[in-house]
Amino acid sequence: MTNVKELLEDYGIDRFLEYVGAEKIRKIGDNFRSCCPIHGGDNSSAFSYHNGYFTCFSECDRNYSPIDILMIVFSLSYPEAKKRLEKLFGQEIENEDTSEITYENLENKKFIQDFKKLKESQKQEENTEFCLNDLATYQKITHEYLINEGFSDETRQFFDLRFCDKGIMRDRVVIPIDDKNGKIIGIAGRSIYDFRLLELTGQSKYFFSKGLKKSNTLYNISRADRYSDYLIVVEGYKSIWRLHEWGYDNAVALMGASLGDKQLKLLLKFNLPILISGDNDKAGKNLQREVVGKLSRYTPVEEFPIEKITSKENDSIAEIKKGDFEEWTKKIMGKYPKKILF
Ligand SMILES: [Zn+2]
8 A cells, every 4th residue: 555645646746736726836847836725825936845745835834744735725624634535546545654644743733723613613603693792701811812912911901802712702802892982882803813714714803793883983982082182093903902002092993994974073073183094005095095085174184104114014003113103103293282271
């Protein structure tokens, strides 16, 4: 009986790559390169075959056995993937041969576990709804995700962030969303998994509670400092948390890259000059233009030049340095007179 490596090479590396959906397959000498069928992307040199294993030199940065690839791409268990490979090769694979390349031995075990877990919760997603009442059951902990993103327990408490480990909101940081009076009107759940896993499993980065109309409120509206010199308007939750860590509570988030009519009215009620900061992408730029176009008739609006601070696509205030934020903000907003309080 032949081992997996020989069977695979007899079958054809390019054929196998095609079977698992790899794009831009190219032959270079005796070797094959393609885009990575695991994380996708359009780098046609990212994925390479060598001596029975495939390596992704890009996002994944790790080795995959043929069985690993089948497990991830087709969402199979180890025995199912082994059977699939045997069918493909038209020959049985010896257990002792495959024992060396089971995912148990590889560092990508966690990746595959997370993947399977996410796949399961996706099934659940189809027939479950979650309600506002569930909020009380979520854990009040500073989850590793928040710590890794550089947020303190004080910030977690300030925004009343929770963590959910079961049900439809499983493995999500739970974000209560309130109206201007501080009444909770909805929940957002931010997945703790990275974009690769979310893309692979077709999961959304955010879930929202039933009936929540994001365009009817602004995130952080009830806590936002109305006696500041100006108001900072951002797209997402993370930027609000970051600004809080830096000592800026004069900020609200639109919870997306669009401005609703109700949101526009709520912004004007602050009666403050506005500093709008969209994310560093096309949608963010469009949002900035929209806010300037719709609000500058009523109040001064300035655009925060995120593209001058970071070159990374999608970056927001949450990803930049405090010093950079303050340097630019001083330059832009310094000209507005301080509010005089009576
Ligand atoms: Zn990859």
